[in-house]
Amino acid sequence: MTAQSLLTTLLPLVADLSRELPEGERYRRLLQAMRALLPCDAAALLRLDGDWLVPLAVDGLSADTLGRRFKVSEHPRFAVLLSSPGPTRFDSDSELPDPYDGLVDGLHGHLEVHDCMGCPLFVDDRPWGLLTLDALDTERFERVELDALQAFASLAAATVNVAERIERLTLRAEIYREASGQQHKEMIGQSKPHKRLVEEIKLVGGSDLTVLITGETGVGKELVAQAIHATSTRADKPLISLNCAALPETLVESELFGHVRGAFTGALNERRGKFELANGGTLFLDEVGELSLTVQAKLLRVLQSGQLQRLGSDKEHQVDVRLIAATNRDLADEVRNGRYRADFYHRLSVYPLQVPALRDRGRDVLLLAGFFLEQNRSRMGLGSLRLSSDAQAALLAYNWPGNVRELEHLIGRSALKALGNCRERPKILSLNAQELDLPDVSTPLIEAPADTALVVTGDLRQATEHYQRQVISACLERHQHNWASAARELGLDRANLGRMAKRLGMK
Numbered sequence: 001m002t003a004q005s006l007l008t009t010l011l012p013l014v015a016d017l018s019r020e021l022p023e024g025e026r027y028r029r030l031l032q033a034m035r036a037l038l039p040c041d042a043a044a045l046l047r048l049d050g051d052w053l054v055p056l057a058v059d060g061l062s063a064d065t066l067g068r069r070f071k072v073s074e075h076p077r078f079a080v081l082l083s084s085p086g087p088t089r090f091d092s093d094s095e096l097p098d099p100y101d102g103l104v105d106g107l108h109g110h111l112e113v114h115d116c117m118g119c120p121l122f123v124d125d126r127p128w129g130l131l132t133l134d135a136l137d138t139e140r141f142e143r144v145e146l147d148a149l150q151a152f153a154s155l156a157a158a159t160v161n162v163a164e165r166i167e168r169l170t171l172r173a174e175i176y177r178e179a180s181g182q183q184h185k186e187m188i189g190q191s192k193p194h195k196r197l198v199e200e201i202k203l204v205g206g207s208d209l210t211v212l213i214t215g216e217t218g219v220g221k222e223l224v225a226q227a228i229h230a231t232s233t234r235a236d237k238p239l240i241s242l243n244c245a246a247l248p249e250t251l252v253e254s255e256l257f258g259h260v261r262g263a264f265t266g267a268l269n270e271r272r273g274k275f276e277l278a279n280g281g282t283l284f285l286d287e288v289g290e291l292s293l294t295v296q297a298k299l300l301r302v303l304q305s306g307q308l309q310r311l312g313s314d315k316e317h318q319v320d321v322r323l324i325a326a327t328n329r330d331l332a333d334e335v336r337n338g339r340y341r342a343d344f345y346h347r348l349s350v351y352p353l354q355v356p357a358l359r360d361r362g363r364d365v366l367l368l369a370g371f372f373l374e375q376n377r378s379r380m381g382l383g384s385l386r387l388s389s390d391a392q393a394a395l396l397a398y399n400w401p402g403n404v405r406e407l408e409h410l411i412g413r414s415a416l417k418a419l420g421n422c423r424e425r426p427k428i429l430s431l432n433a434q435e436l437d438l439p440d441v442s443t444p445l446i447e448a449p450a451d452t453a454l455v456v457t458g459d460l461r462q463a464t465e466h467y468q469r470q471v472i473s474a475c476l477e478r479h480q481h482n483w484a485s486a487a488r489e490l491g492l493d494r495a496n497l498g499r500m501a502k503r504l505g506m507k
Ligand SMILES: Nc1ncnc2c1ncn2[C@@H]1O[C@H](COP(=O)(O)OP(=O)(O)OP(=O)(O)O)[C@@H](O)[C@H]1O
Pocket: 186, 187, 188, 189, 215, 216, 217, 218, 219, 220, 221, 222, 223, 224, 328, 368, 371, 404, 405, 408, 493, 496
């Protein structure tokens, strides 16, 4: 590389440092410049977040890579790269598994990375992350001077430093961990609807407003509730959850408000309710649409006064609780139909937050697939777990009635089945479209007679419920009345299907 071409590659990057660029774009340009300088098949920039490496930008790697979260202790190459102060090049016959095996957008069937090098980045003398370069053929990097990578890494460090400073000015809600530590509770996604959701979480998280989270089954409502709590000023106080659907009415009350000894048969001891446990923190009422009118009235009183009484006691307790609620029902509709109290509904929906369906999040489905693939790879002790390109296309084409949860289960199930079909443990396990175990979308759930329009007379609600009954019973028929597998096909949680069937008078 001549000094002239080196300058033409690097100068724009130096200029970028002082420019206002959208998040991601800065990093993408950085990787492009690196690939121009040091030819390779794939490059990545990863940020170190505790024990995890989070890809911020990738070039030449499959789309799902951006959603993967790499635990450093499970990827020895990353560990080696992070532990040396300068660039490292791995011998092409190195025995260490490569985290990108199967992920480089290479020629068909050419999946294993053969030449690999990388360099840690330091910001304020602290390890910030990694730059990595990979090639599918051997000895590609032989001629490349490690000095060039080292020089580039300094420029990269300056770039991330600038980006971090800009980012630090805005609150960051994307990444947080459960108080217990290990589990990575992150909301994966880069689509516009996802980003809008994250912005809203930041916005409302900073307030003390009551939030009503709505959205289809499996979209991530619970995760959103946790994120709101984590970004709020109450983050270091408890987040207490109650699933309102899981308990019969009498127990819901004692769960919420607590009881004194002898308040009802079986109340052997005095017990504090979720409200008191959440004092100072947040109470998350999941499936809030399932509360009976009576309990709604009692909750309303507590919300209005901030005072509650344990069951069987007339003593008042003062509580300071922020409320978050979630439902996949249309509560406004429930109000119109007299099944929900209007005043309670208005108390809940001070800030309504709609979580978008997975089918509306574009390529996020691939990122999420990558996130779950890496989890399963780790759990199953595999070297690499990847999607073939027809599998990626199938995921993008499917309409995900059960949203993220359906995707999570699908990946886990498919990986297990694919492994079961292997005679010996593969180095790289690829899932193709057939192995994905997607419901056959080409056959409609109900065969409608051709050319006959569906004639609906009377009340729309009754017609809809009638249709739902038909779909559910046909599906149960197909699954020999196995509720769990029928729920899977319908993209519903098993408990939700049970409740729905009950509401439709089928149980
Ligand atoms: N953006 C995301 N990134 C990573 N994981 C996600 C994301 N959204 C959802 N999940 C995961 O998908 C699963 C379903 O999410 P969650 O339980 O929050 O959905 P839900 O909307 O509450 O579903 P339901 O309506 O059935 O109660 C969980 O395992 C959750 O961790």
